[in-house]
Amino acid sequence: xxxxxxxxxxxxGFLRGRERWRPVEALxxxxxxxxxxxxxxxxxxxxxxxxxxIFALSLDLxxxxxxxxxxxxxxxxxxxxxxxxxxxAHLGWGEPISGLLFGGAVAGLVxxxxxxxxxxxHGLTLLMLTLATAIMLQxxxxxxxxxxxxxxxxxxxxxTPLFGLFENDLWGHAYYWYALAVxxxxxxxxxxxxxxxxxxxxxGIRENTRRMHAIGSPVHWRLVTVYTASATxxxxxxxxxxxxxxxxxxxVLSFARSGAVLIVLILxxxxxxxxxxxxxxxxxxxxxxxxxxxxxxxxxxxGLVLVLVVLFFRGGLLxxxxxxxxxxxxxxx
Amino acid sequence: xxxxxxxxDLCRSFGALHVARNINLALAPGARxxxxxxxxxxxxxxxxxxxxxxxxxxGAVFVRGEEITDLGQAARVKKGLARTYQINQLFRELTVxxxxxxxxxxxxxxxxxxxxxxxxxxxxxxxxxxxxxxxRLGDDMLKPIRELPYxxxxxxxxxxxxxxxxxxxLLDEPAAGVPSxxxxxxxxxxxxxxxxxxxxxxxxxxxxxxxxxEQVTVxxxxxxxxxxxxxxxxxxxxxxxxxxxxxxxx
Ligand SMILES: Nc1ncnc2c1ncn2[C@@H]1O[C@H](COP(=O)(O)OP(=O)(O)O)[C@@H](O)[C@H]1O
Ligand SMILES: [Mg+2]
Numbered sequence: 382x383x384x385x386x387x388x389x390x391x392x393x394g395f396l397r398g399r400e401r402w403r404p405v406e407a408l409x410x411x412x413x414x415x416x417x418x419x420x421x422x423x424x425x426x427x428x429x430x431x432x433x434x435i436f437a438l439s440l441d442l443x444x445x446x447x448x449x450x451x452x453x454x455x456x457x458x459x460x461x462x463x464x465x466x467x468x469x470a471h472l473g474w475g476e477p478i479s480g481l482l483f484g485g486a487v488a489g490l491v492x493x494x495x496x497x498x499x500x501x502x503h504g505l506t507l508l509m510l511t512l513a514t515a516i517m518l519q520x521x522x523x524x525x526x527x528x529x530x531x532x533x534x535x536x537x538x539x540x541t542p543l544f545g546l547f548e549n550d551l552w553g554h555a556y557y558w559y560a561l562a563v564x565x566x567x568x569x570x571x572x573x574x575x576x577x578x579x580x581x582x583x584x585g586i587r588e589n590t591r592r593m594h595a596i597g598s599p600v601h602w603r604l605v606t607v608y609t610a611s612a613t614x615x616x617x618x619x620x621x622x623x624x625x626x627x628x629x630x631x632x633v634l635s636f637a638r639s640g641a642v643l644i645v646l647i648l649x650x651x652x653x654x655x656x657x658x659x660x661x662x663x664x665x666x667x668x669x670x671x672x673x674x675x676x677x678x679x680x681x682x683x684g685l686v687l688v689l690v691v692l693f694f695r696g697g698l699l700x701x702x703x704x705x706x707x708x709x710x711x712x713x714x
Numbered sequence: 715x716x717x718x719x720x721x722x723d724l725c726r727s728f729g730a731l732h733v734a735r736n737i738n739l740a741l742a743p744g745a746r747x748x749x750x751x752x753x754x755x756x757x758x759x760x761x762x763x764x765x766x767x768x769x770x771x772x773g774a775v776f777v778r779g780e781e782i783t784d785l786g787q788a789a790r791v792k793k794g795l796a797r798t799y800q801i802n803q804l805f806r807e808l809t810v811x812x813x814x815x816x817x818x819x820x821x822x823x824x825x826x827x828x829x830x831x832x833x834x835x836x837x838x839x840x841x842x843x844x845x846x847x848x849x850r851l852g853d854d855m856l857k858p859i860r861e862l863p864y865x866x867x868x869x870x871x872x873x874x875x876x877x878x879x880x881x882x883x884l885l886d887e888p889a890a891g892v893p894s895x896x897x898x899x900x901x902x903x904x905x906x907x908x909x910x911x912x913x914x915x916x917x918x919x920x921x922x923x924x925x926x927x928e929q930v931t932v933x934x935x936x937x938x939x940x941x942x943x944x945x946x947x948x949x950x951x952x953x954x955x956x957x958x959x960x961x962x963x964x
Contacts, residue, residue, distance in 0.1 A: 396815075400831045577832055578827050584807070
């Protein structure tokens with residue numbers, strides 16, 4: 382590569398450089414593939430990590446880019462999980478891939494409708510409304526016992542093998558690849574979206590909504606669009622969750638789940654896509670290890686880690702890594 | 715001729731405070747008009763009312779004869795109405811280039827495209843680069859806004875608005891906070907705009923007003939005190955008493 386000409390910065394080159402794939406971006410995928418061969422006994426945990434990454438990635442689209450803080454993102458995870466689950470349990474539709482798409486579509490629809498209303502509000506009001514949406518949906522699932530199984534959970538799901546070949550085996554091997562493929566598609570979509578003109582306008586809305594109005598941006602419509610995309614992705618994560626466990630309880634819509642995904646994303650770093658990868662991996666593994674070591678105190682442990690990260694790394698773990706790398710570079714030059 | 719911008723009997727109050735009292739104003743296409751008045755006269759409020767950031771209690775606003783009073787802000791922008799802010803409204807984490815390209819992209823209706831990489835919008839980027847050139851921001855093009863001194867940020871503020879290619883341009887104290895060594899950049903950029911754009915400039919520097927404006931409106935206490943060519947305004951006793959007197963210690 383040529384040394385950049387200092388007197389005339391190249392705007393096209395700069396913007397293209399932003400969007401270009403970097404070698405380091407292969408790392409998560411190499412780790413995911415390597416893990417399959419190195420740790421075959423941990424694939425159920427691995428699938429949990431991947432599901433959480435998809436969920437957190439969906440939150441990053443609205444929180445990290447558009448600046449929408451949500452305390453109720455589990456609403457869409459749960460909508461996807463129940464939709465896929467009920468399709469199988471009540472209608473006997475057990476083909477996993479179409480079931481997954483159905484879950485995503487239903488969650489997307491719920492996201493579109495609720496987003497249309499919610500996103501007219503800002504700040505604390507919006508925060509409370511996201512929370513209320515998830516609570517109401519959970520209450521609805523509780524009341525509609527006939528369909529959802531209510532408090533006892535939704536039973537009776539059966540899923541056919543993937544492509545008619547791969548069963549959800551006891552070790553979770555087939556579903557690991559399945560989940561990884563879903564993640565890859567979601568990630569490619571998210572990466573495209575954030576680097577598009579649309580993605581830039583989201584950042585504009587995050588940085589200064591007032592100015593976006595003043596340059597003629599249809600702000601509400603943009604927010605509803607990204608909210609719908611995010612809800613769809615959260616729904617895919619939920620649907621995957623339903624298919625993996627063949628069991629769904631009210632817990633998929635819980636405040637704890639909405640909070641957990643927020644913690645995951647803040648832990649990893651918002652507005653950078655890969656924060657979801659790092660945060661989910663650390664969180665799920667930590668949860669697993671701490672729960673084994675001390676079932677009563679694992680939440681305390683997670684809380685402690687979060688406090689430390691928030692206090693000492695601005696921008697989460699990846700943000701911390703970034704500034705450490707920058708300092709190293711500065712020290713060298 | 716149909717005015718580029720017309721304001722009819724515009725009123726707005728916050729409780730007992732009347733920020734706009736029966737304001738009437740008309741700008742012909744190509745007008746170069748100044749809006750002056752002491753601090754708190756309601757100049758910024760008038761811009762807010764015209765652009766739709768604030769709803770009037772009564773009255774109407776027209777752009778090229780078309781009533782826009784009931785339109786939202788973004789819809790008014792699409793009618794060719796754009797403004798700058800007295801206090802910078804920028805996208806602080808984004809680069810100068812992105813700040814301006816974002817405005818151009820919105821004007822070109824590229825903002826809804828969610829799968830094509832932003833860099834593919836070559837014409838948008840070229841146009842943004844052109845504006846960067848006009849406002850002499852080339853050296854800072856790739857820096858995020860927060861790394862720029864206020865005066866330079868001010869130039870970005872104006873470039874974003876020019877990215878809208880407005881037909882009616884409202885400038886709220888564009889040179890405020892710009893070091894005198896750089897304020898000529900703003901005036902040159904305004905001089906370089908097409909003649910048929912109607913411009914309303916809020917400005918305290920009478921030298922700038924004299925140099926730029928053909929017509930001056932004086933606003934006091936939310937009401938139009940007097941309107942006329944700069945020379946007449948400078949001689950007006952009422953203006954001297956109310957505006958210039960106050961301006962010296964305000
Ligand atoms: N949000 C607001 N609510 C009520 N009054 C306001 C608000 N903002 C400004 N004002 C008042 O409106 C009047 C006009 O303000 P402004 O238009 O900013 O004046 P100018 O731009 O002429 O200096 C002032 O008296 C100011 O104190
Ligand atoms: Mg003002």
